Amino acid sequence: MGQVFQVVDDDGTRLDAHYEIDSESIIFHSRGGTKGKGATNTDYSLGLAVLLDKLEGHAVGIQQVWVDSSQVQALPITDRTIFGLSDAHGSTQDALKLIASRMKSVGRIGSTSGGNSTRRIRIRVGNEHSGQLESILGGLPVKKDMRSLDRVPAEDLRGVTAEHVWLAIEDMRNGTEPPGFGPSTDYDLLVDDCLRLPPKAVFGLAATKALGFTVLPKHFTAGVGSVCFEVLEAAGFNVVSKDTLATGQVHPVPSDDHSWTEGQPKLVEHLRRERARGAAQAKKDLFRRVHGRLFCERCMMDPVQIYGDEYGEACIEVHHREVRVSAMTANHRTSLSDLQCLCANCHRVVHRELRNLVAR
Ligand SMILES: [Zn+2]
Ligand SMILES: [Zn+2]
Numbered sequence: 001m002g003q004v005f006q007v008v009d010d011d012g013t014r015l016d017a018h019y020e021i022d023s024e025s026i027i028f029h030s031r032g033g034t035k036g037k038g039a040t041n042t043d044y045s046l047g048l049a050v051l052l053d054k055l056e057g058h059a060v061g062i063q064q065v066w067v068d069s070s071q072v073q074a075l076p077i078t079d080r081t082i083f084g085l086s087d088a089h090g091s092t093q094d095a096l097k098l099i100a101s102r103m104k105s106v107g108r109i110g111s112t113s114g115g116n117s118t119r120r121i122r123i124r125v126g127n128e129h130s131g132q133l134e135s136i137l138g139g140l141p142v143k144k145d146m147r148s149l150d151r152v153p154a155e156d157l158r159g160v161t162a163e164h165v166w167l168a169i170e171d172m173r174n175g176t177e178p179p180g181f182g183p184s185t186d187y188d189l190l191v192d193d194c195l196r197l198p199p200k201a202v203f204g205l206a207a208t209k210a211l212g213f214t215v216l217p218k219h220f221t222a223g224v225g226s227v228c229f230e231v232l233e234a235a236g237f238n239v240v241s242k243d244t245l246a247t248g249q250v251h252p253v254p255s256d257d258h259s260w261t262e263g264q265p266k267l268v269e270h271l272r273r274e275r276a277r278g279a280a281q282a283k284k285d286l287f288r289r290v291h292g293r294l295f296c297e298r299c300m301m302d303p304v305q306i307y308g309d310e311y312g313e314a315c316i317e318v319h320h321r322e323v324r325v326s327a328m329t330a331n332h333r334t335s336l337s338d339l340q341c342l343c344a345n346c347h348r349v350v351h352r353e354l355r356n357l358v359a360r
Contacts, residue, residue: 004029005139007047014140016040017047022122024130026051026137030069031118032151044118045100051123051137052092058136060125062088065099069120070150072107074213080106082121150218152211157220157227160203160210162235163289166282166336168205172197173333178205180216187222187229190238191277199239203228236278267355273320276334280318283339296343298350303343315344319351 007017018041020027028051031044041047055062065083072080082102083095090098100117125133169191172178184198191197200222207215222228229239274280287294294316295302303312321340342350 004142004144005134005137006142006144007043007050008138008140009046009050010053015043015047015050017043017050018142018144019047019051019137019139021133021137024127024133025122025124026133027068028121028123030120041118045096048099049092049096052095054137055123055125056092058132060129060132060136062095062123063126064124066122067103067106067119068122070216070219071152071156071211071213075107082106151221152207152215152219154227156211157207158231160206160231161285162278162281163285163336164206164209165202165232165235165237166278167209168202169197169278171205172202176205177201178208179214180204184242186242187239188242188244189232190240199232200228203232206231234281236281238277270320270354273334274318274339279334279336279339283318283336283341284316286336287341294341296346297340298342298346301343301346316341317344317347318342319347 002020002022004018004020007015007019009015018029020029028048029041031042032040052062062083063085064081066077067080067082083099087095087098099121103117103119103121106119129136168178169189173191173195178201181198181201181204184200187199188196189199189202200217203220203222204215204217207220220226220228232239284294293302293304294313296316303315306312307315319340319342320334320338
């Protein structure tokens with residue numbers, strides 16, 4: 001990242017707005033954060049107006065403006081261009097209006113409503129002006145850590161589901177290394193007794209699946225209290241500090257199942273498997289995505305119809321449908337298609353059947 005300049009208006013007032021110069025283009029930084037919580041570039045609109053005025057005052061024509069924030073960098077520039085040569089006939093005010101309104105609709109993620117008109121943009125001028133931009137714009141060179149401007153908004157990060165997390169972990173088990181992420185320094189995500197993964201890398205890969213662009217370490221923060229850890233834990237995984245020893249209690253058999261599984265290592269293994277970290281959450285997310293809601297795959301009971309939508313889904317459990325537990329080898333890997341959504345009653349019945357099957 002190059003030298004950052006602070007916008008200074010004609011009266012010499014320093015605005016809370018920043019840009020960089022990259023030969024013949026200006027990278028105008030996005031507004032970030034929320035009011036009162038470390039908001040950055042709060043003078044976004046004013047700062048942009050000042051820059052455009054300076055360009056106009058020096059008869060520097062704008063050739064193209066495009067949205068350059070991290071969320072849309074995977075899109076071709078033509079798809080995120082918001083101002084072109086054919087727009088360059090009006091006043092600065094006209095240009096600002098066009099830029100602000102078109103910026104909202106570029107690369108909107110899913111149903112995130114409204115869009116946002118304070119994003120990072122690139123303003124390209126003719127190459128005859130490269131080398132002059134610094135003096136024309138007259139900004140104040142500042143030392144500023146601009147990493148936070150690359151951050152993906154929290155509401156987008158919260159779109160990462162348990163299913164994305166599960167798929168990311170499966171990919172990493174199979175050797176995928178998300179680009180740019182190193183080993184973790186302080187925390188591990190516990191997958192099972194034998195496998196710990198760097199939480200930030202897992203989340204980065206899951207977010208890449210969810211958001212449709214390559215999510216890099218600079219795009220979000222990890223650590224206690226971060227959206228990253230919050231989503232990983234909601235997906236059913238524990239994030240522990242590196243010095244925590246594996247306990248061997250990764251997914252214990254619940255006490256009400258102890259009596260009938262006693263002395264049946266295969267059944268114990270079955271119960272452990274369907275309680276495997278993340279598997280149940282990921283299965284439910286997948287099921288909801290495909291069917292629009294949760295219901296019992298055996299008796300077709302729709303829990304929301306019977307128990308209401310607030311708590312009804314609590315009676316849907318995830319069962320490992322591999323009946324021949326005896327055929328499962330120790331390193332048989334659970335896949336989401338091995339799992340079934342069952343109501344608590346059916347689940348109990350299926351387990352009873354299983355018990356007889358094993359006893360025979
Ligand atoms: Zn059922
Ligand atoms: Zn089960």
